[in-house]
Amino acid sequence: MTTKTKLLFPNPISSPFPIRPFSLYIHWPFCRAKCPYCDFNSHVDTQVDVKAFGDALCEEMTYMKSLIPTHPALSSLFFGGGTPSLMPPWLIDRLITHAQRLFGFMDNIEITAEANPTSIETEAMLNFRQAGVTRVSMGIQSLDDNGLKFLGREHSVIEALSALDKVCKAFDRVSIDLIYASPNQSPKAWHDMLSQALSLGLGHLSLYQLTIEQGTVFHTRERKGEIMALDNDQAANLYEITQKLTSDAGLPAYEISNHATAEQECRHNLTYWQAGDWIGIGPGAHGRFAKFDSEHNCIVRATTKTRNSPAGWLSSVVKNGHGIETQEIETLHDWATEMVMMGLRLTQGISLNSIERLCGPIDEWLDFGGVAQGIDAGWLHHDPLSSILMATPDGRIRLNFILSIILR
Ligand SMILES: C[S@@+](CC[C@H](N)C(=O)[O-])C[C@H]1O[C@@H](n2cnc3c(N)ncnc32)[C@H](O)[C@@H]1O
Ligand code: SF4
Structure with a gap:
């Protein structure tokens, strides 16, 4: 691990x-x-x-x-x-x-x-x-x-x-x-x-x-x-x-x-698309959740991934009580990126203000030049009043490209 x-x-x-x-x-x-x-x-x-x-x-x-x-x-x-x-x-x-x-x-x-x-x-x-x-x-x-x-x-x-x-x-x-x-x-x-x-x-x-x-x-x-x-x-x-x-x-x-x-x-x-918390168990399962870090006396967001091979996973659980292969702590930047990537899959889009409140200054994770390009092309819609950013139906089929131009 x-x-x-x-x-x-x-x-x-x-x-x-x-x-x-x-x-x-x-x-x-x-x-x-x-x-x-x-x-x-x-x-x-x-x-x-x-x-x-x-x-x-x-x-x-x-x-x-x-x-x-x-x-x-x-x-x-x-x-x-x-x-x-x-x-x-x-x-x-x-x-x-x-x-x-x-x-x-x-x-x-x-x-x-x-x-x-x-x-x-x-x-x-x-x-x-x-x-x-x-x-x-x-x-x-x-x-x-x-x-x-x-x-x-x-x-x-x-x-x-x-x-x-x-x-x-x-x-x-x-x-x-x-x-x-x-x-x-x-x-x-x-x-x-x-x-x-x-x-x-x-x-x-x-x-x-x-x-x-x-x-x-x-x-x-x-x-x-x-x-x-x-x-x-x-x-x-x-x-x-x-x-x-x-x-x-x-x-x-x-x-x-x-x-x-x-x-x-x-x-x-x-829960996945809104970047919520979940535990994943069994071979090859992913999890992402907030946990208390007693060493540093603070809350962190952990990601876990268990072993893919069913036999390998089983022997790890028998030996260690779990089959976790990697466990990492997310940065605020990782979390903001995840919220944008997953949230833009949803028709309702994402609230930029909410992500900023959780993850810090918007300029550190979002490129407004790329957002403007996406809006001009008809792939994104941004409402400055509510701060909601959403992908249009045209945008949702080319989401990978859009993410490549808007994420920092
Ligand atoms: C975990 S799989 C399905 C569960 C179940 N074993 C089954 O086959 O019905 C989840 C779904 O992903 C979709 N899927 C899997 N591979 C795909 C692919 N290469 N392209 C499109 N859809 C895929 C299938 O519709 C599948 O039902
Ligand atoms: S191999 Fe077939 S039956 Fe098994 S999870 Fe994939 S799609 Fe479903």
């Missing part, structure tokens, strides 16, 4: 941390098969020692708690992966119970589990509700069997819709993921698929443009000359269709790829 000390926040009295959302992320790294486009920390292993992983997740959770003795009750908990729907319900139950004992839960805590829509997993998923899960995010990915085949998915459209139907009967809050901009997907084909998805009456949709990630099978195929996704202009056309159809249906974007009806936004993901 490496520990790198940077800058410390002045003193606890002037602490920049009022009561803020506080979340827990639990990573389950196993999948039935590795999808050719996916670079998440996911592994195929048919011999998982579920009991040992469960013990280790509880132990690491307890260790993380020891780093932050004072904190608000959890506002959200997220089982991500990998494929959490492969976890047995008793383990979901055990982890939720352990989290509640350690951290406490807000009354209306949001507890999400990611799920793959195969029939076997769906039966188990129905028992997640008794364990306390309140929201399910299903990776349907496509409503076209050829599209599913291209993406290397194990389920068919019929199987996915039947799984969705069962899950919707058991859970009040259900979201689906779809991936668009596969090669040869026409604007009409995406228009029709998205219209069908919107007709399902869900309160939340995650609509991801296919990206070709390094280290994936799709990346290798692309390097060999195959076209694996639409080009930028074609994909931008599908993005525009997405904005129009979802807005008209009452599920406008609240983030680049996420759409919801009023109050159905994913509270857990908002």
Whole structure:
């Protein structure tokens, strides 16, 4: 484990941390098969020692708690992966119970589990509700069997819709993921698929443009000359269709790829995008949270990252009580940068005054020349009265470039 000390926040009295959302992320790294486009920390292993992983997740959770003795009750908990729907319900139950004992839960805590829509997993998923899960995010990915085949998915459209139907009967809050901009997907084909998805009456949709990630099978195929996704202009056309159809249906974007009806936004993901505090446990999980530094008698913001390899992570937890590989202390500049990078993904944008109050003089982290350039190009909107800076829909599709010109 490496520990790198940077800058410390002045003193606890002037602490920049009022009561803020506080979340827990639990990573389950196993999948039935590795999808050719996916670079998440996911592994195929048919011999998982579920009991040992469960013990280790509880132990690491307890260790993380020891780093932050004072904190608000959890506002959200997220089982991500990998494929959490492969976890047995008793383990979901055990982890939720352990989290509640350690951290406490807000009354209306949001507890999400990611799920793959195969029939076997769906039966188990129905028992997640008794364990306390309140929201399910299903990776349907496509409503076209050829599209599913291209993406290397194990389920068919019929199987996915039947799984969705069962899950919707058991859970009040259900979201689906779809991936668009596969090669040869026409604007009409995406228009029709998205219209069908919107007709399902869900309160939340995650609509991801296919990206070709390094280290994936799709990346290798692309390097060999195959076209694996639409080009930028074609994909931008599908993005525009997405904005129009979802807005008209009452599920406008609240983030680049996420759409919801009023109050159905994913509270857990908002914690990331609003640069809030969360703990991350399990292989390859990230965490970011305020903690008291007793050596320097002040509050600091720590970032943690655990080991990626499930076997390596497990042996570290057995040996040390945690699988943390790196732990760093953020500078105020790091934190301001994170708030701008994550906050501009959100439709509501960011309050420059609030970030300045927390992180210090605006000129130290924002380049107003770059902001003016973004405004002139129609990518950014700035309201000097409220100090809100937001990316326009045109800006949100080129956010990386915008960040490169506005961040110091
Ligand atoms: C952790 S993964 C999914 C969880 C679950 N195992 C599944 O596959 O349904 C989260 C989501 O990221 C999206 N995703 C993963 N890789 C992607 C890529 N290369 N391009 C676009 N979306 C991607 C998929 O929609 C996926 O459902
Ligand atoms: S997309 Fe989901 S099921 Fe496929 S490898 Fe990634 S995490 Fe596993």
